[in-house]
Amino acid sequence: MAEAFKxxxxxxxxxxxxxxxESVVIPGTEGEMTVMANHAPVMSTIKPGVVTVNPVSGSPERYVVFGGFADILPSGCTLLAESAxxxxxxxxxxIARRIQEAREDLADAKDHASRTKAEEFLQQLTTLEGAILPA
Known part of the structure; x- marks a missing residue:
């Protein structure tokens, strides 16, 4: 049994x-990461995706997050989500409303940086939609 953390x-x-x-799987912007007890200190931004929580007792729980930050310390992990x-x-x-809003943001983008950010967010949302919703 893995060591527990908060x-x-x-x-x-x-x-x-x-x-x-025992562990948490987080969709970091630099890639998915698994956090366990005694993890090295890290602060990471979170992209839209699914957080999988593996409690000490019971079955895994899954949460959809729409961005945010994770503060990881050896003694614990706090995920501050924009929405969850x-x-x-x-x-x-x-999900459909958020995708439509992202499409509108993409259409309204005035410069390359704004367009790139809007494209990435739209892609993350559509990937998330495909991963969690039945066809």
Whole structure:
């Protein structure tokens, strides 16, 4: 059994998770990462994706996050999400709305940097949609 550490998932609306876990898989902007106890200190930005929480007792829990930051320390991990919801509660209409807004942002982009950022966000959202929603 892996050593436990404290994990918290916080969105502006509420605290979704605050418990001892064995590991957490986070969709970092530089790539997916697995956090375990005694992890080296890291601060990372988070892209839209799925966070998988492996609690000490019970089965894995999955949450959709829409960006944010992860603060990882040897003693724990805090993920501050721009928005987060359990995968089981995900709303297909909400994903579709976010994708439409991202398309509008892309169409309204005034310069190359804005266009590139909007394209990346739209791609992340469409990938997320395909990963969590049935066809």
């Amino acid at each position: 994990f918290e998932l916080v969105s502006p609306e509420r605290l979704l998770v605050s418990e001892d876990v 919801v359990p995968v089981k509660d995900i709303d297909k209409a909400d």
